[in-house]
Structure formats: C-alpha cells, structure tokens
Amino acid sequence: MQEQEIVERIKTLYPDASVDLAGADCSFELYVISEQFAGRNTLQRQRSILDLFRDELTSGRLHALSIKARTPAEQAGSGGLVQIQL
Numbered sequence: 120m121q122e123q124e125i126v127e128r129i130k131t132l133y134p135d136a137s138v139d140l141a142g143a144d145c146s147f148e149l150y151v152i153s154e155q156f157a158g159r160n161t162l163q164r165q166r167s168i169l170d171l172f173r174d175e176l177t178s179g180r181l182h183a184l185s186i187k188a189r190t191p192a193e194q195a196g197s198g199g200l201v202q203i204q205l
Contacts, residue, residue, distance in 0.1 A: 120145060120181050128171050145182040156190045164188035 126138045129151060136153040149168065156164050166188045175181035 120147075120175060122147075123147070125172075129168060132167065132171060134147055145180065147181075147183070148185040149187065151186065151188045152194050154190055155190070156188055156193075161188070 122140050125140060125147065129136055129138050129149070133151065133153040133155050135155065136151050138152075139150040141148040141150075151164075151168065159167075165188060168186050168188060168204070169184065172181055172184060176184065
C-alpha cells in the first residue's frame, strides 16, 4: 500500500489530522494528531483508524499497522523522549 493512499484515507475520516508515517511496503507506524480524538480512549481512537484498513489487513495487502493517535494538547504535553549521545 502506498503512503499517500494511507494518509488520504485517514484524512477522509479526520480532515484536520496531521499524519506522519514510517515504514514501507505493507508494514507502517502511524502518528495521527487530531482534535477529533478528544473524549475518546486509546482503543476507540485506534479502532476507528484500523476500521479504515480492514479489507487490506484481512487480505494481507497491509500486514502491520502500529498507531499512535493523540490530540494536539496531548502531543504538546507529552514532551517526548530526547536521546542524547555522548
């Protein structure tokens, strides 16, 4: 599956989303930031995105999809990890 196809499909459900993708071929990590995730738990967020790719996951066209779905406030407050190499 092509990266652009994945992003476009997510944008149909979450037009305001910022989508970052890592991976290739049929295995991807998704980072989706959308205000529409507010009030939803992690499982609800992930399930809504996985449902967009049900046929591809069932057929094997898409083998693995790891999803991190956050609101902009959660993303800003997460701080993230910083790796420092000495």
